[in-house]
Amino acid sequence: MYEKNGEKYFVVDSHMHYWNAAPDNWVQGAEQYAKGWIECFHAYQGLGPPATHWTLEHFQKYSEEDLMKDVFENGYVDVAIFQPTYLKEWYKEGFNTTERNALMGQRHPGRFRYNTRWDPRDGDEGLRVLRENVERFGSQGCKLYTAEWNNGSRGWKLTDPGAYRYLEACQALGVKNIHVHKGPTIWPLDKDAFDVSDVDHAATDFPGLNFIVEHVGLPRIEDFCFMATQEPNVYAGLAVVIGGLMHARPKFFAKVMGELLFWVGEDKMTFGSDYAIWEPRWQVEGLVDWDYPDREEFSDYPEVTTATKKKILGLNAAKLYGIEVPAECRLDAQAATSA
């Protein structure tokens, strides 16, 4: 929980990781990709405040203690949602798998939710593993990574027939939060691989599922906004928006936030630190302090209130994941304390 000026913010970090990208986990023959990937992530960290930068060595592999300290002790997070990314063609044990996350998280009861993942190219065996993971780890959501390389294929779309089988399985299993991530992406090579229209179709066809588009579709924020405004079950995951813009490009951050508030709305935006790309502490503090820099220039955009920030930082994700919010952090607590 974060407290500022008498206001209490319940913080759900809805997008974070526990990875091992050190050379001991690189697949032989694919070292350049494993190295290129983690260096690319590390460059993203460079967009945060310099005092929060890590060495590449530390960034490649951090400990359970580091995570607990950065996220919960110093980072104000109440509940964190692990989003796995497998990338097994590049990392021997995977970049961060459901198992790795859960093994660690189970030593800290109540702190984590374990999302799983699937890949339609894994066919029937993948469906079996999905069911098994949901049973073992109680996954209420999954992270879909459409740019993953798999047996010569370099990507997939949510509209692929194979993907619909998995979405049907998710609906049946109660895995209702589908976190979608595009890029840095490859496929289809001759088209715009960041295109989000497949999410649009899937969201229409599966109204019982929530589609949280991570990084708000970056670099296609406009396409994401035009789609999200028409789909009641599409959400904006703010990982990278806050971490990548709030410090490095504050003016664009204000504009992007304004656009998201206009098109998507404060009830459908969720905070994610993207740890360990960025630590949550400065992001939470910065977002609570944030407002448009110049009200006149930004007069097109909806107002940003304390309630807006409470929803974004935790209440919206708590609702999606059925996480109980302490009474003092709920929106009605405001009225109760000020009366």
Next chain:
Amino acid sequence: MSTTVTDQSRGASPGGRPPGTPGVLAALETVRDPELDEPITSLGFVASCTVSADGDARVRLRLPTYFCAPNFAFLMVADAYDAVSAMPGVRTVEVVLEDHFAADVINGGVAARAGFARSFDGEAVGELHELRADFLRKAVMAGTDQVCRPLAAAGRGPDALAGLTLGEVPPSPALARLRQRRAELGLPAGDDAPLLIDPATGSPLAPDAVPLHLRRAHTTRISIEANTGICRGMLRHRYAASGLGEEDQ
């Protein structure tokens, strides 16, 4: 390791005196990142550029990440190659993309003039014309916002904006850029063409469609600008030295 791209016979334009490095750099200024709609020079993507007394031009390009989309990367390398080759006095051209997962395929494909689909054999069906056009349409939308914002702030409402022609808008760099992007797409760009058109069809907009159109144009511009900001930040983290012609904005 990067593949060397050299072309001794085709494309290069012998005759005349070699252009000198500033000349080659000027040619590279005409090459844009299709996604960000900015010159590769001002973005900092030109790592080095030399030209010998005999007219052998050597260009090295770099991008913000190892995994930047290969289709856009291909277009930039191919466009750089074409722009430098077209300069009088250039005898040979070598364009090398560095530090990218698909560098070998891209560099080799551009050198062999293989086109995109052949370079990425088995992975790509079509060439990249439609992709380029998609992003030019986004550039037209962003440019529409740049031109219309000041007009709207000065009190021009949807009806007035829908009635304006390009020739009636006060000249500005933003207007010139918008007209150029429209012309590249084959959309009307002359003085008597309407200011507001649907970039997919070229048809003029009815006044009642104007508010949403401008709202979308604004969002498109902000998206492109925010992406550009992230790309610049990543590039700076990746490379300590500035690119040739790099401008921070």
